[in-house]
Amino acid sequence: MRRRKKWTKSRDLQYLVAFVVVATLVTSGIAYGILHPPSSERFFAMWILGSEGLAEHYYPDDDPNLGIGEEVDWTLGVYNHMGSIQYVVVRVKLLNSTIAGPDEVSGTPSPVSPILEFTRVLADNETWSIPFGWRIESLSSKDSNMVLTALSINQVPFNGQLVSAVSGFNYRFVFELWFYDGGSGDLAFSWRSDSFSHSVWTQMWFNATATD
């Protein structure tokens, strides 16, 4: 009886040692996972919403043929999922259909200078909404082209030969997302991940054919 008891005790001790070894390995694995969480896919997202905060009704009466003084209300959205805090700049450019836009494949931005920039520091998983209300203030015709000469964006006037388009068709606002790259110490338009170049931009087309 005493021998059986001794045998049982030594077997229980073996079980206990095995349990402690397994528990230590499992707990250490969990602790490592907490201290070094696996990195998820890194990306930025950008979108434009219409006047009612939905992906519709982008223009008054849903008509992209805009007249002078017609108010257009958009909301730009930017989401940071880069896994870290980011310094982001949304560059607003005014183009026509023939001026080169951003190239996703090569990761190059449009060569046009921005007319306006919005800058903010975004924490990881943070979303930023930017109100973007604008209207055409003046247009002038030059041969068969229509030249946008004055715009108002968020009540701020922008004057000059902003952009021209044949017969006033196919103007576009291009919104490029730039971010501060600590490596180069400058703003960057694209980043590499999984040996692919990634960049974020979006655009909205409109026509402005009537000068009054």
Add this chain to the structure above:
Amino acid sequence: MLILVLVLGIGSMVSTSASEGPASTSEEVTASARQTFRRLSVVYASGSTAPELVAKLNGALELIQEAYYERLKGDEASALTLEEQARMLVEEVTSEIPVAQRRAQNESMIHTAIVILSIPVVVAISALVFFSSLRAWRWYEKIRFFEMRIIEKKKEVD
């Protein structure tokens, strides 16, 4: 004639530097905001957060934006005032970063210590539970063994 040329030359130099002044101020504030962001990102990279500093830096960036708008409207004085406010905010954030960095280091150290110390604690508690359960099972087996022996003895007596 020479004096006139000199006066005009100095005058044009002064006007050039005055027209370059606001642009360089704006660029300087933007550059210092980016440097501040760079240092702030180190705090975040160590696993800590400093939302109050981020909010201040965003406030400075908004002021720079407003200064740009005022300049477009032709109000240079307001633009300069806003840029000065932005510069002060950026400096404030910069001065608070070392404290945030120290706090981040402490938080990171405490977090690591808690996680590492929790390993033996969790193992000890689970081992205790396991061993107690094992002992309880043995005790149950023993009771069942005696029970069987009592039944067998009863059968023998009958």
